[in-house]
Amino acid sequence: MTTTKGLASPESPGRVRTGGAGTSFRPEIQGLRSLAVLMVVSYHIWFGRVSGGVDVFLLISAFLMTLQFVSRFDDARPVSLVRHWLHLFWRLLPAVVVVLLATLAATYLVIPRTRWLEIFSQGWASLFYVQNWLLQKQVVNYYAADHSVASPFQHFWSLSIQGQVFILWPAIFVAAAWVCRRYGLKYRAVLLGVFGLIFAVSLAYSVYFTAAHQELAYFDTFARLWEFALGTLVALLLPYLQPGRGVRGVLGWVGVAAMLSCGALLQVQTAFPGYVALWPTLAAVAVIIAGQSGSRLGVDRILSSKLLVGLGSTSYALYLWHWPLLVVTLVWMGRDHADALTGTVIVAASLVLALLTTRFVEQPLRAWRWPEAKRRRLAVAVLVCLGVAAAPMVQFGYQQQVEKNLIAHQDADDNPGARALLPGYVDLVREGARTLPTPEQLPEDWGKLDGPCTGELRPADPVLFSECQQNDVGADAEKTVFVVGQSHSLQWLGAIGPLAKENRWRVQAVTFGACPFMTETDEVGDECNAFNRNVREHIRIHRPDAVFLVGTAAVPDSPDEDLTWGLDELVGEMTDQGVEVIAMRDNPRFSFSPSECAMASGVDDPRCRPALSSVLAESNPLDQLEGTFTGLSILDMTDLICDGGSCPGIVGNVYVYLDDNHLSSTYARTMTEALSERWFDATGW
Numbered sequence: 292m293t294t295t296k297g298l299a300s301p302e303s304p305g306r307v308r309t310g311g312a313g314t315s316f317r318p319e320i321q322g323l324r325s326l327a328v329l330m331v332v333s334y335h336i337w338f339g340r341v342s343g344g345v346d347v348f349l350l351i352s353a354f355l356m357t358l359q360f361v362s363r364f365d366d367a368r369p370v371s372l373v374r375h376w377l378h379l380f381w382r383l384l385p386a387v388v389v390v391l392l393a394t395l396a397a398t399y400l401v402i403p404r405t406r407w408l409e410i411f412s413q414g415w416a417s418l419f420y421v422q423n424w425l426l427q428k429q430v431v432n433y434y435a436a437d438h439s440v441a442s443p444f445q446h447f448w449s450l451s452i453q454g455q456v457f458i459l460w461p462a463i464f465v466a467a468a469w470v471c472r473r474y475g476l477k478y479r480a481v482l483l484g485v486f487g488l489i490f491a492v493s494l495a496y497s498v499y500f501t502a503a504h505q506e507l508a509y510f511d512t513f514a515r516l517w518e519f520a521l522g523t524l525v526a527l528l529l530p531y532l533q534p535g536r537g538v539r540g541v542l543g544w545v546g547v548a549a550m551l552s553c554g555a556l557l558q559v560q561t562a563f564p565g566y567v568a569l570w571p572t573l574a575a576v577a578v579i580i581a582g583q584s585g586s587r588l589g590v591d592r593i594l595s596s597k598l599l600v601g602l603g604s605t606s607y608a609l610y611l612w613h614w615p616l617l618v619v620t621l622v623w624m625g626r627d628h629a630d631a632l633t634g635t636v637i638v639a640a641s642l643v644l645a646l647l648t649t650r651f652v653e654q655p656l657r658a659w660r661w662p663e664a665k666r667r668r669l670a671v672a673v674l675v676c677l678g679v680a681a682a683p684m685v686q687f688g689y690q691q692q693v694e695k696n697l698i699a700h701q702d703a704d705d706n707p708g709a710r711a712l713l714p715g716y717v718d719l720v721r722e723g724a725r726t727l728p729t730p731e732q733l734p735e736d737w738g739k740l741d742g743p744c745t746g747e748l749r750p751a752d753p754v755l756f757s758e759c760q761q762n763d764v765g766a767d768a769e770k771t772v773f774v775v776g777q778s779h780s781l782q783w784l785g786a787i788g789p790l791a792k793e794n795r796w797r798v799q800a801v802t803f804g805a806c807p808f809m810t811e812t813d814e815v816g817d818e819c820n821a822f823n824r825n826v827r828e829h830i831r832i833h834r835p836d837a838v839f840l841v842g843t844a845a846v847p848d849s850p851d852e853d854l855t856w857g858l859d860e861l862v863g864e865m866t867d868q869g870v871e872v873i874a875m876r877d878n879p880r881f882s883f884s885p886s887e888c889a890m891a892s893g894v895d896d897p898r899c900r901p902a903l904s905s906v907l908a909e910s911n912p913l914d915q916l917e918g919t920f921t922g923l924s925i926l927d928m929t930d931l932i933c934d935g936g937s938c939p940g941i942v943g944n945v946y947v948y949l950d951d952n953h954l955s956s957t958y959a960r961t962m963t964e965a966l967s968e969r970w971f972d973a974t975g976w
Contacts, residue, residue, distance in 0.1 A: 293442045299814075303580070310361070310463065310802060312331060314636075315724070316590075316898065317352030317583075318353065318570055318581065318594070318595035318600045318713065319543075319578065319581075319590075319594040319595050320354075320579065321593040321594075321599070321600045321603035321604075322591075322593070322594030322595055322596065322599035322600055322603060323347070323351065323575060323579070324348070324351055324603045324606050325559065325579055325600070325603040325606055326344075326547070326550065326551075326594065326596075326599065326608050327344040327345075327348050327351070327550070327575075327606075328344060328348070328602075328879070329344075329602075329610050330342035330343070330347075330550065330551065330554065331344035331348075331610060331613075331850065332609065332610075332613045332638060332641065333605060333638070335613065335614065336552045336613065336617055336634040336637050336638060336859075337615065337629070337631065337634045338554070339556050339628055340555075340855060341554060341563060342553060342554035342558075342569065342571075343550065343553035343554055343563075343568070344550075344554075344571070344906055346518055346563075346564070346568050346571045346572050346575075346677055347550060347571050347572065347575040347691040348453075348610075349453065349456075349515065349518040349519055349522070349572075349827045350518050350519070350521055350572050350575050350576070351522060351575065352453055352457075352519070352578075353456070353458075353460065353518075353519035353520070353522030353523045353526075354456070354522035354523070354526045354579065355521065355523075355526075356385035356460055356461070356509060356523075356532065357460075357464075357482075357523040357526035357527060357713060359973045360464040360465075360468075360525050360760040361478070361479065361482075363525070364464075364468050364471075364478045365478075369463055370461070370468070370667070371768045372461055372462060372465055373666065374666050374669065375387070375461055375709055376458060376461070377666065377669035377673055377843035378663070378669060379457055380454075380673050381489035381656075381662060381669055381672050381676070382653075383671050384673060384676035384677070384680075384928050385456070385613065385652050385653060385656050385676060385696075386607060386608050386611055386648050386649075386652055387417070387418070387450075387680070388676050388679055389648055389652055390608075390612060390615065390681040391414060391418060391444075391680050392419065392679070392683065392793035393416075393615070394410075394444065394615040395411070395683050395684070396617070397443070397615065398443065399578075399621075400650075400659040401622055401623045402443075402485055402619065402621050402754040403622075403730070403887050403890070404731055404890065405730050405731070405733050405734050405884070405886070405887055405890075406734065407687070407730075408731040408732065408734070408735065409442060409492070409734065410442055410443065411684050411687050411688075412425070412567070412914040413425060413426075413442045413444040413445070413447075414444055414680075414684055415449070415681075415684055416444075416447070416468060417444045417447035417450070418681065418684075418852075419676065420450065420451040420453075420454030420455060421451055422444060422445075422447040422448050422450070422451040423449075423451045423452050423510040423511075423904050424447040424510070424512075424867045425446075425511060425652065426445065426448050426510045427507050427509075427510040427511060427847045430506055430507065430863050431762045432797060434521060440616055440627075442618070443615035443618040443619060445614065445618075446610070446613075446614035446617070448510050452512050452515050455776045456512075456516070456519050458764075460519065460523070460780050462684070463485060463486075465855045465901075467481050467482055467485060468534075470904030479527055481527075482523070482527055483527050485675055485751065486520045486523045486524055486527070486766070487520075488518055489520040490516075490520035490521055490524060490924075491517075493513055493514065493515075493516040493517035494517040494566070494968075496513055496514060497511075497513075497515070497517060497564055497565050497566075497568075498566050498689050500514050500565075500712035501514065501562065501563070501564060502565065505562070505563075505565075506702070508562060508564060508565070509563060509566075512913050514565075515563055516566055517814065518564070518568065518572055520708060521572055521576065522572075523582070525576050525579055529580070532580050532648045534580065534581075535693065536584060536585050536586060539581040539582065539583075539584040539585070539586070539589065540581070540584045540586045540588060540589045540590075540684045542548070542578070542580055542581040543578055543581035543589050543590035543591055543594075544576065544589075544590045545574075545577055545578070546574045546576070546577030546581065547574070547578060547588075547590050547594075548969060549570060549571070549573075549574035549577070549719050550571055550574040550575060550578075553570050553571045553574070556578075560974070571722070578590070578591075578594070581625040583595075583628055584892075587791075604644055604649060605642075605645040605648075605649045607653075608644070608645035608646075608648040609641055609642060609645035610655065611645075611648075611750075612640075612641045612644045612648070613637070613638070613641040613973055616637050616640055616641050616644070617629060617637055619624060620633065620636075620637055622743045626659030631900050635702045641731070641776040647851050656820030657703065657774065660767075672712050677860055689911055691729070692888060693959075694725070694729050695729075697725065698725055698727065698729070701724055701725065701727075702721070704719035704721075704963065705719075705720050705721055705724035705725075705944060706720075706724070706726070706727045706943065706944045706957075706960025706961070707719075707720070707943035707944065707945075707961065708727075708942060708943040708944070708945035708957070708958050708960070708962070709928075709931040709932070709945075709958065709961040709962040710943060710961055710964075710965075711850040711942055711943030711944075712930065712931050712934055712942060712943070713965065716780065720943075721739060722942050724944055725944075725946070726941060726944050726945065726946060727945050727946070727957050728797050728955065728957050729948065730890060733886060733946055733949050733955060734909075734949055734950065734954050736813065736946075736949050736955040736956045736957055737778075737781065737782065737949070737953075737956055738781055738782050738783060738787075738788065738878075738956040738959060739784060739788075739956070740760040740761055740784060740798060740800055741760075741762045741763040741800075742760065742761070742762065742763070742790055743756075743759060743760055743761075744756060744759035744760060744761045744799055744801075745761070747833075748771070748797075748799055748833055750801065750825070750829050751829075752825045752829070754821075754822060754825065754827065755801055755825050755829060756824070758782065758801060758802060758803050758822075759799065759800070760799070760800050761797065761798060761799040761800070762791055762792065762796075764791070764792070764795050764796065764797050764799065765793070768795055768796060768797035769794060769795045769796055769976070770795075770796040770797070770836040770837065771796070771797045771798075771799070771833075771835040771836050771837075772787070772791065772796055772797070772798045772799070772836060772837045772839055772873075773798075773799050773800075773801065773829075773830060773833075773835045773837070773838045773839070774787065774798060774799070774801070774802065774836070774838075774839045774840075775800075775801055775808045775826050775838055775840050776806075776807055776840045777802055777803060777804060777805055777807050777808075777839050777841075778802065778804055778805070778950075778953060779807075779877060779878070779953070780800070780802050780808070780839065780840055780841050780875075781800060781802045781839045782840070782878075782888070782953050782956070782959060783841075783875065783954075783958070783959055783966075784798075784800060784959075785954070785955075785956035785957065785958070785959030785960045786960055786962045786963045786966045787966070788837065789960060790966060790967050790970065793967070794967075797898075799835075801826055802962075803819065804821045805819070806818075806819035806822055806853065806928055807841070807844060807855045807856070808823060808824065808826065808840045808856045809823060809855050809857050809858070809861070810823075810856060810857025810860050811823070811824070811857075811939070812856045812857070814856060821925040827861075827864070828840045830865060830868070830870060831861050831868060832941065834868060834869060834870060835870060836870070836871060837870065837871040837872065837873050837974070838865055838870055838872050839873040839875065840855075840872070840873070840874060840875070841855070841874075841875050841876075841877050841911060842854060842855055842858050842874035842875065842876040842877075842912075842916075842925075843855065843879040843911070843912045844875070844877055845878065845880045845906065845952075846877055847880040847881055847882045847906075847909060847951070847952065848880075848881055848882050848901070848905065848906060849905070849906070849910070850876065850905060850906065850907060850908050850909070852908035852912055853912055854888075854912050854915075854916075855911070857876070858916070859916060859919070861940055862874070862920050862923050863918065863920060865922075866920045866921060866922035866923060869922075870922070871922045871923075871924065871974060872920070872922060872923045872924070873925060873926060873973070873974065874913055874916075874924070874925050874926065874928075875928070875968070876925075876926065876928070876929060876930070877907075877928040878910075878923065878928075878932050878952075878954055879901075879906035879932065879938050879952075880905070880906065880931075880951065880952035881901065881905055881906065881948075881951045881952065883951055883953060884947045884948060884951045885900065885901075885938065885939065885947060885948050885951075886940040886946040886949070886952055886955075887940070888940055888949060889939065889940035889941045889946075890940075894940060894941040896937050898923070899939065900936060900938060900939040900940070901938055902935040902936065902937055902938075903929070903933045903935070903936060903938055906931060906938060907933075911919075911925070911927050911929075913925045915925070918962075924970075924973035925973065926966070926969055926970065926973060928962060928969075930964065931962050931965055932947065932954070942958070943961065945957055945958045946958065
């Protein structure tokens with residue numbers, strides 16, 4: 292039985308069925324696969340760009356799979372879908388398990404604990420071929436320049452899409468075969484109709500979705516189906532595409548040149564996977580159609596070389612290894628990208644590991660006949676692979692639950708947080724008390740309210756509604772407070788939420804990431820300006836008792852703090868409407884995570900507690916608005932974030948920051964009592 296794995300090497304790599312009698316080896320396809328993986332690896336590691344090589348892989352995988360199923364139909368050989376799927380994933384999973392386990396081990400040794408929860412969740416998603424859906428849900432920027440902060444499993448997005456198609460495509464082939472036999476239809480013609488429709492609809496959807504939400508479209512399965520469909524259509528039409536020797540030679544060279552230049556010439560950051568992805572896929576189509584040119588000057592002579600053909604058998608493992616090696620190395624070295632030397636070492640190490648994985652894992656298991664004897668044995672083999680990979684992730688989940696149970700029994704005095712900075716504080720933290728939140732939970736420790744916005748305050752604008760949350764205090768709320776701005780306003784919900792609950796305030800948070808509440812400016816994008824216009828209109832319509840915002844903008848590792856753009860105009864606009872404004876001073880921002888630094892080096896390490904004077908202005912910029920507007924109240928909690936001289940990552944056995952610039956919700960909650968006192972003093976409520 293012949294299978295294909297796309298990024299993986301099929302059992303009979305590059306063999307194309309020519310008829311019932313046998314197969315014809317197409318070494319140039321194996322070389323094309325090698326060229327594509329080398330493009331992916333080199334562009335990722337040395338250039339920090341997307342090459343289009345993955346798109347070529349997707350097309351080749353569908354091309355070979357189509358030839359396989361068409362030949363089965365022509366030979367009247369039955370196909371068991373379940374056995375086919377089990378056989379395929381038995382071939383795919385062993386290398387995945389090896390790389391996944393090695394990556395988890397490297398995570399444990401090298402990567403900070405604050406990233407473990409994300410990495411383990413992506414490990415689960417990768418193992419079950421849904422990584423692209425998870426990345427899409429998280430709106431991951433695949434083009435982010437700093438690869439050290441990426442997930443070491445991020446590259447599994449393409450394998451996940453392939454896995455999904457490897458389930459869908461065979462089902463279509465088998466269903467079409469049944470219909471054709473039942474009604475006497477021509478198999479190739481039916482498949483051309485079905486996959487032609489998939490190609491047209493998926494490409495149209497991909498063009499639209501890429502233009503509307505490129506960062507989401509990149510990981511969208513349906514936005515990629517046209518690439519697989521194109522490979523299938525080429526396989527179906529290949530017998531009718533027989534250009535002359537001269538044309539073959541030109542097609543081959545043009546195709547390879549177009550493939551290699553795609554990532555260098557195109558700004559794929561804002562265009563893939565829409566119509567621009569036709570560039571690398573059509574380039575691969577040209578090479579496939581060119582085939583064996585019969586000319587000593589044809590590009591197929593290079594693609595068919597022993598080096599590229601041999602590398603093709605390790606292309607799957609090479610793709611699996613290169614990305615986690617890159618991410619782990621960058622984290623270990625404290626860099627955001629690989630220089631020429633480091634990149635060369637990573638490429639060399641990836642090649643060695645790929646060769647070892649292919650030689651000692653893939654090939655022996657492929658030659659092992661026991662699992663192939665019966666379907667239930669294949670099922671057992673697949674389940675064993677899944678179980679081996681899942682074991683450390685299950686253990687991690689169990690340890691997290693144990694940790695949560697232990698923390699639940701800690702006394703409030705074990706984690707005073709900001710209360711430790713109040714005058715007269717007496718330290719009652721017990722020896723061995725755990726710091727809150729756990730390092731694994733810290734990156735997700737954001738302030739939040741009870742749920743989405745409903746009722747009379749629900750925003751009419753769909754974008755505002757999607758970013759809106761509110762608490763549940765019933766219809767008889769004493770006050771209504773809107774929290775607006777970006778994440779630096781959102782982080783205060785950890786303290787505002789309990790304060791509102793205690794005083795029966797209705798709180799609605801309408802915030803947008805990286806979009807401070809400002810008047811219109813070229814300093815932010817059109818999306819942010821539109822969002823702020825709609826927020827201002829929302830305030831004008833509903834006239835809350837008060838609007839809470841962060842009114843200054845700190846600069847990482849700098850005292851260059853200033854008022855947010857147009858704050859005085861916004862304050863005047865709202866107070867003229869009878870809406871009070873509660874303006875909070877921004878918290879210090881850094882180029883590193885003080886909490887992670889404290890975990891690694893201890894809270895007393897000077898590197899982990901920069902001087903207050905180095906991260907905030909000497910005086911609060913909001914003070915210049917004092918007395919200018921009736922209804923403006925100014926809050927400054929700096930003395931409960933920094934200890935007067937420095938800004939540590941841990942205060943009162945609580946992590947202060949969840950990253951390099953946002954307060955953890957747990958720490959903000961420890962400021963609730965102090966915030967309440969200052970809020971009432973400032974507003975007179």
